[in-house]
Amino acid sequence: MAIVLHHHPFSRAAGVVWMLEELGVPYELRFVxxxxGDQKSRELLELNPMGKLPILVDGEAVATESAAIGLYLADRYALGRLAPRPDDPARATYLRWSFFAPSVIEPGSMAKAANWEFKPFQAGWGDHASMLRAMESAVSGREFLLGDHFSMADAIFGGTLRYLLRFGMLEARPAFVAYSDRLSARPALQRADARNLAVAKEHGLDM
Structure with missing residues (x-):
């Protein structure tokens, strides 16, 4: 049974297409x-009460939240290739940066853009300057987050970084741009971009 991804090319589901292409497993896209407001249909609310995409269905398994989906897929279909095994010390770095994207980069960037007033020590994402330093340390002096080996953490962390750069929400530091360029050269990402674009065109959406 093929994996089913409830999808819209202007949602975080677009990044899950990249994850699936990296895996090389069969999957089906179901346009929402x-x-x-179809993401809030009764059917989809039963799968994700948040009424948001992405939603991935793999047999009896249902996963939501793009980072969680990526970790699930890598563990199930590419353990030892896109996900370090549990006894591999690299697993700690892999999990660190995978969770950093939704836990720090996304809220930290929103806080900066909206000029939120808060005490950095009280916010889980800290202050913006520290966030940028941490991100820069993650991608400097190495090809990917785990060194010369691409992992699903790069799709999670790198996907967030690429999105923010694209919309001018992240300072275009040389390390960020170079890392983004390395990711953009991956055939799986190019296939995913093409598939998202095809879905957008099919439904009359402007990319």
Whole structure:
């Protein structure tokens, strides 16, 4: 049974397409018209009470939250290739940066853009300057987050970084741009971008 991804190319589900392409496993995209609010249909609310995408269904397993989906897929279908095994010391770094993206980069960037007032020591994402330093340390002096080996953490962390760079929400530091360029050269990401674009065109959406 193929994996089913409930998908819209303007949602975080677009990044899950990249994850699936890296895995090389069969999958089906089911378009959800988020402009019409279809993500809040009764059927999809039963799968994700948040009423948001992405939603991935793999047999009896249901996963939501893009980082969680990536970790699930890598453990199930590419353990030892896209995910370090539990006894591999690299597993700690892998998990660190995978969780850093939704836990620090996303809220930290939103806080900066919206000029939120808060005490950094009280916020889980800390202050913006520290966040940038941490991100820069993660991608400097190495090809990928785990060194010369691409992992699902790069799809999670790197996908967030690429999105923020694309929309001018992240300072275009040389280390960030170079890392983004390395990711963009991956055939799986190019296939994912093409597939997301094809879905957008099919449904009359402007990318």
């Amino acid at each position: 018209d988020i402009r019409q």
